[in-house]
Amino acid sequence: MINLLPKERKAHKRLLSKLYGLIVVYVIILVAIFILYLTARTYMYSNQIALDALVAQNSEQPTGSNGELLAKAALIEDRLTASHQYTGSTDWKSILSLITATLPTNISLDSVKLKESTNGVEILLAGSATERRDIILFNTKLAEEKGVISSSLQSIGGGSDGYTFSIQAIYKESK
Amino acid sequence: MKLVTLPAFWVVTTIFALAVLFVAVFVLPATLRELNDQKTQLSAEQVKADESKRYQTIVSQIAKESATVDELYELAKKALPESAESELLLLELEVLMSQVGMSNTNINVPLNQATQSQAAAGGSVIAPQGALSTTESAPAPTQPVVKSAGDTTFTVSGEGSWEMVVTLIEKLRTFSRWNKVTAIELSKKDSVITASISAQAYTRPTSTKFIGSDPELLTKAKELFFNIQSYTTRPDPTTEGTFGKTNPFN
Numbered sequence: 001m002i003n004l005l006p007k008e009r010k011a012h013k014r015l016l017s018k019l020y021g022l023i024v025v026y027v028i029i030l031v032a033i034f035i036l037y038l039t040a041r042t043y044m045y046s047n048q049i050a051l052d053a054l055v056a057q058n059s060e061q062p063t064g065s066n067g068e069l070l071a072k073a074a075l076i077e078d079r080l081t082a083s084h085q086y087t088g089s090t091d092w093k094s095i096l097s098l099i100t101a102t103l104p105t106n107i108s109l110d111s112v113k114l115k116e117s118t119n120g121v122e123i124l125l126a127g128s129a130t131e132r133r134d135i136i137l138f139n140t141k142l143a144e145e146k147g148v149i150s151s152s153l154q155s156i157g158g159g160s161d162g163y164t165f166s167i168q169a170i171y172k173e174s175k
Numbered sequence: 176m177k178l179v180t181l182p183a184f185w186v187v188t189t190i191f192a193l194a195v196l197f198v199a200v201f202v203l204p205a206t207l208r209e210l211n212d213q214k215t216q217l218s219a220e221q222v223k224a225d226e227s228k229r230y231q232t233i234v235s236q237i238a239k240e241s242a243t244v245d246e247l248y249e250l251a252k253k254a255l256p257e258s259a260e261s262e263l264l265l266l267e268l269e270v271l272m273s274q275v276g277m278s279n280t281n282i283n284v285p286l287n288q289a290t291q292s293q294a295a296a297g298g299s300v301i302a303p304q305g306a307l308s309t310t311e312s313a314p315a316p317t318q319p320v321v322k323s324a325g326d327t328t329f330t331v332s333g334e335g336s337w338e339m340v341v342t343l344i345e346k347l348r349t350f351s352r353w354n355k356v357t358a359i360e361l362s363k364k365d366s367v368i369t370a371s372i373s374a375q376a377y378t379r380p381t382s383t384k385f386i387g388s389d390p391e392l393l394t395k396a397k398e399l400f401f402n403i404q405s406y407t408t409r410p411d412p413t414t415e416g417t418f419g420k421t422n423p424f425n
Binding site: 015016018019022023026029030033037040041043044047048050051054055057058066069070071072073074075076077078079080082083086087088090092093096108109110111112113114115116 | 177178180181183184187188190191194195198202206209210213214216217220221223224227234237238241244245247248251252254255340341344345348353354355356357358359360361362363374377379381382383384385386387388389392395396399400
């Protein structure tokens, strides 16, 4: 076939077809962007539905039928959480056991005073013994015990028929 | 001839560029921001929903064990009541002391907080057995506790053996009313040990909001409250006692 169109016309036609091609590409790109936007919007819309459902679900208050039971449970929960604040941590029995375990056999106690203080438990012991040596032995033994921060002999009195003494010690349970 | 020489090319390209620019400047950031906000909100609501679900599970578990909850509630209320409950404390201590087997027992419990300072000075105290005794005021507990107006310092004393003293201390540890022993005084006279124990019992306002943070609540509560020892119940005029006298002085 012989193309009888002038050269300029042919070139112009080619240019126009290139331009149409470019327009098609632009349109495809814009349509793609629009489709992406629509997809994002659809996704966001479904998210919004889920979000609304969750908000509605979360704003629902527990039903009133369990009100009394929950009030009781609240008290149990509160007391359970606070229990450590209101129960004594000092093991008084073990302090008494410590005193009896460290007491020499020929010493007897006349009074034991245990008192909670900011430093620990204050121990005041008074008793009698036949030998001064046993009293000092008792104080030394007590001072060496685990948890006993300090132990000091406050007084030794008496005479030939026996001696009375008093000891002050501080005990603190090691954590 | 080239494409750029065509005015239509520039018109089309400019329109396209403007459209892309519009999307890039106005649509894209706003959409991304909205999407991001929505995601954050969604995850926050999801967390809330999960918590709510967990809460509902705990509540349904509690509802299933309502009898246990009732039992635990009574024990918890007794262990740490809202008010001083001095009368019940006194009765509990009375039975406890009789079980220990000590003689010449004294129980000092301030009847109300208005008289507590008087009691410490030897004023209004209750002594079911033996004579009234003056008690030394107990030192403050070492652990931080929110002080309440209903907190009570009580003292129990009596005569007995060393074993009885140790038993008394043990029983106070598992006593139905939570307490902190603050002082112990033991003395020996004629081979009889006289013991005096001071302790602090507390009160705490009722919590009305159930948080439901611990799925093991009932198990832990059972471990704690079923191990405490109750010695008596509150007097109930509907089920006990006989009432009515013609002459009140007879």
